[in-house]
Amino acid sequence: MTADRTESSQEAFLASYDPHAFPPFAVTVDVVLLTVREHELSVLLVERDTHPFRGRLALPGGFVQPDEDLESAAVRRLERETGVRRSTAHVEQLGAFGDPARDPRMRVVSVAYLVFAPDLPAPVPGARTRSVAWVPVGDVDPATLAFDHEQVLGAGVERARAKLEYTPLAAAFVGDTFTVADLRRVYEAVWGGALDPRNFHRKVTGTPGFLLPVGRPAPVGPEGGRPAALFRRGDATSLRPAMLRPGSA
């Protein structure tokens, strides 16, 4: 159920209804935007220029508008504040965070969204956005984050690590076409350890629907070596059996 009142006629009820009679909540969205840059899993953080937490780093986000869907609100912040377009990224809900003390001003419930995006040319600060930067998640000092964003970020990173195990979503971190080595570097960055290139190759190419070969022969290699085959992401939505994270047996 959702809201509850004791009235007998629906019309009378709606007419007598006063939204302000309910505990006033604000609802916001926060975006945990992850990418892999220079072999490191990184999150996009903005610097706050208003109270509270002025000068502290925070996840991009903001209020949900009265007629706006939650995910639309998150995507709007994503596009406006980070320049990432929805069509190039994976977006999923991470969860709701509603500790009564999480915002000193009023009661705020924030719905967090998790986004995987390829490494973009530049962070593209949005219109009314102050400084914005990619920060490797290992370099984030938890004490410097605003609100409960340490907790939100932690949940996002843990979700990302789990998702790579049983979905083909690693492909959301790379461009439209990519090599097996590109994909392997995503796994290595997110999980934080080296994977055997040969076993990895066998696993991903042997999983139906994960990778589609692109006819185009091959790109170039930066430090030489045999050119790799190019792939596009397939239509699989889950990995069975899962990719196994090394240190988890």
Next chain:
Amino acid sequence: MTADRTESSQEAFLASYDPHAFPPFAVTVDVVLLTVREHELSVLLVERDTHPFRGRLALPGGFVQPDEDLESAAVRRLERETGVRRSTAHVEQLGAFGDPARDPRMRVVSVAYLVFAPDLPAPVPGARTRSVAWVPVGDVDPATLAFDHEQVLGAGVERARAKLEYTPLAAAFVGDTFTVADLRRVYEAVWGGALDPRNFHRKVTGTPGFLLPVGRPAPVGPEGGRPAALFRRGDATSLRPAMLRPGSA
């Protein structure tokens, strides 16, 4: 980030702050309480006696109070409306549902919680609760549910099916001590198919930390047969490798 204003002094900001200046949202919790009864995965539904959706079935739930944590609000509804105590059940957040049209009265964001509980002696309708009933999830007519509860229930059931694969949470559906067959019937009910009792036995007893043998020799059998050994749930939090859902290779 969470809420945002342009003010230079924190004191001035807080003093000038007016909660009603923000879009008024109501925040509710909905509880997807699942159990296994008579070999069927069942959900607890209540019948609404007020508009909107009067007479329709709905998930238990209600408003979050101003100083109440989201999970506390869900647990409060669980205990008051269903008689299930928190200590005997597994509780986790399922997600936020905030379609602008989900409640005809006002903008409501609902945070859904998923609860696994053992089959209790009786549904124990709470204090101010109208009729309440366990309904096998396969028998729920989606069109009869209030609000977007069809969607919420669907997400809860799917989450439950997935959780049984890679966590030992099936034990949350049975009592304090249980047999391997009890546990197998949980998997069969949630996944909706028969499992080989012998392979199942080998898997669950061979997974470290899943089951703890109880010294007590054995209970009785309803239709005869060798008495089964009793177990208590172990301290494992994940299953590696996972239990594999049959029709998913």
Next chain:
DNA sequence: CGAATAGTGTCTCTCAGACAATATTGC
């Protein structure tokens, strides 16, 4: 003993991890 359920053992196949060997490119 027969029926019913509990629990063990065996066989096969898939697959992950370790790692050798081959292929293809730039210099």
Next chain:
DNA sequence: GCAATATTGTCTGAGAGACACTATTCG
């Protein structure tokens, strides 16, 4: 050729599915 990366192949051990067989209880 040499260095570097890509890709294939081989071996081994863990574990899942199929299923025969043994154990224990009740009537």
